[in-house]
Amino acid sequence: MSIDANDPRLTAYALGELAGEERAAFERELNGDAALLEEIDAIAAMASLLEGELASEEGEGLGAKGQEAFMAGLAVEASAGRPGRAVEGAACEAPSARVIPFPFWKVGLLASAAASVLLLLVYVGTATMAPGDEAAVASSEAGTPERGWEVAPPEQEGQEGQEGEQGSTTEGLKVPVGEAPSAPPVSATPPPDAVSPTVPMPPPVSTEPVVASADVANGDGHVTITAKPQGVQLRVDGRLAGGDLGTLKLQQGFHGVVPGQGQADGYGAFGLLGGHQDEDVDGIPTDGDGRWRSGVARGESYAKVEENAFKDVRTDPLSTFSVDVDTASYSNVRRFLRRNTLPPMDAVRIEELINYFDYSYAPPQGDDPFAVHLEVADSPFDAAQGGAPARRLVRIGLKGREIHAQQRPPSNLVFLLDVSGSMEAPNKLPLLKQSLGMLVKQLGEKDRVAIVVYAGASGLALPSTSANQTGTILGALNRLNAGGSTNGGAGLELAYRVATEHFVPGGTNRVILATDGDFNVGVTHGGDLQRLIEDKARSGVFLSVLGFGMGDLHDRTMETLADKGNGNYAYIDTPQEAQKVLVDQLSGTLVTIAKDVKLQVEFNPAQVQSYRLVGYSNRMLAARDFNDDQKDAGEIGAGHAVTALYEVIPVRGASAPGVDPLKYQAPGTLTPEAASRELLTVKLRFKQPDGDTSTLRTFPLEDAGRPLSQASADLRFAAAVAMYGQLLAGSAYNEGVTWARTRELAQGALGVDAHGYRREFVELVDVAARLER
């Protein structure tokens, strides 16, 4: 035998490096030798172990900010010089090795408009800044650990006579949002004044008047500081936690020297200069305390949330909405708080916070997929303390039928995994592999799993495989590597094709998309993707979305996809969250027990003056949609609980500010039922998972006048979560809501809390309270 254990072809063969004739020849030589085949298996096992462990190795890379800074530099080179030539006098002249005395990425430059991030322009003026002190000096110190924002006297005098009219004002300016378009434009070229030769910079720093550029430590962003005739311009690319530039902390790499003395004492929003392609750029950039209203935390996009207001029962007796069992907002908000940052307000979807938790609602008895539990007590949102609060809190609790693991119908799952370059971070692909590994271990022989990956090209990484071949599936998962751009569309089509090919009638047929939400190549245009997903949902293949990672999270895209695909959207930030979603609540994640679940509440005008629905802002439906079976709504999985809270103002209570009585109309006539003690009637419509027509159930509620202290722990806890959400979202109805009350209410309503989720919530309340201070 010519092959011994030292033959490197064994390894080449095990790794699939031998091809064609070479491979055939080697196989002939092997001749089925058991010892050699074992050797090859051992090599392959070692290879897969190495791949797995090496994949988990951390690496920051340049980071999104580093990439942006670099690209900004290139944009300047592109605009300043001919392609391929270094810019004279600029930092890029790099003939040989010692070279690049001041690489532009160290200096930091204006980002190009091509960078589709939301930019916030901030001018800083200092009360003590004298005209002529504008010049500032850059000092770049790579590797310097976190530093505070340093304020020091200028190292070089600026030129006289360059003070602009609006320069050196004592306060930051706040320009109304409507004027945003007139704000100084940022283009691929620096603004004209930015290259003004009248702003002296010490050589060999480039003629760019960029003073410093750094990452924000107390937030999530990047700051570029540019010398301007009228002062120093700070450009924040991202989000500040405190919003107070006086405490702006810059991370390693640079420290800038702000001219003048004293602290930077002003800031102001100048509106939006760029615009994220997925973002409503008409959002209000800040709410005045520096938090971004229309939150974009470095590339993350969130749809704007419009809070539901109090509605008058006489004019709006019906409140209609779609259920939502998503929980992503809760874990996403938690991620921000764990980083000691307040979340963008629009990242807070209160219903998702409330529905994150388990409530002890009894499951249904009969054939119906749910039980409905109603309760009413004093509203903790009410500011009136000590007396009888005027407002009442109604809790509507839906509990889906539970399905135990053994009874779970067979599943045909297709994992559609994003392996694009952006997924390389440790909290993305490695966590994804780990999470799906946990899921695979829950599956049995009646289940099937296929893996489709998408990046530059999409492909089938694992054909549909019986889930009892755990090793094969885990091996395929482990071999995935990140790299390439994202083409979610093609991947999605392939995933649906595989799911359709292995369709299990009466079973769970589901594509599980795991991504950071960055669908950036050739998709989503004209809603094609959405239509595809809706079509497939109708054919019985549902879509669930698992969000991973930070930085590129496109929250809205992901929620929409899951919504259209009759699926759910969870955000996986930790292995513990994966355990919750993919192991503990697997049946709920996989098995849909009812679809298009809609709620309509009719209020009794004899009892209720006005009401408001807490959360569900983007789930509202028109009253007529309730009976329209063509109208898509939310799905409920096995064992899922859905909770909705209404704050109501009884007729006998204090009047809410509203419109004057009508001059030409009298209130409509009341039916005999209005004379009952019923506060409201909850109407519920749902379809069977494979049905087309809906079933209606109605549940009236009477108010027994219970105080909050006698309400169930579930009501009190849900109320505390809603208060937390309202505080984080900057609700207009926070008059009686404080962090202290929130904490107290939650602490007194922990219940059994088998998984410790409620205790964790109390911790998050403390973190948020500290950050808001």
Add this chain to the structure above:
Amino acid sequence: MADAVDEARIGWVRQALSDHERSLVRYVARLLGDEEAAREVVQEAYLRLWRASGESDPRPGADGHLRPWLFTVCRNRALDALRREGRMRTMELDEAARAPSPRPGPSEQAEKRESMGRALEALERLPASQREVIRLKFQEGLSYKEISAITGHSVGNVGTLLHVGIKTLRAALSEDEGVTNARRRTP
């Protein structure tokens, strides 16, 4: 003013950057033992890519070999840097191997050690040339041919380095299997 051609070039470099920079930084950081210096090297490589994309037609890597091209440039630049600092007198990489690895803080270090798998521990004890090839193969997913182009080893040599490296790792792991298991059980 950036014209349309420049826009396309910028877009292309941006894509190349987001696709590969992280693995390049990781790779170079291993060679240099310094993550900050690695970032510099990688950015220099991209700067070269940018300039070359304006001068040469077709663009470097336009034939689907962008990734190996970037690795090659990064590796050469990293070796230049080592030579400049006098840390390497020859092309021998083992010299660099003895340089301290990227410097994480003490807490990070402890964390890293804890999360470090057994195979990685053993990998650190291999000669640098084997380590490098193993990383390129199993971390970056490059082929023998691509690794050969990057490192200058012949394809056959790449195969031998990998084979010997894996063999040593297997031996190391089966040797301390008992010990490791015992240690794992008592945290």
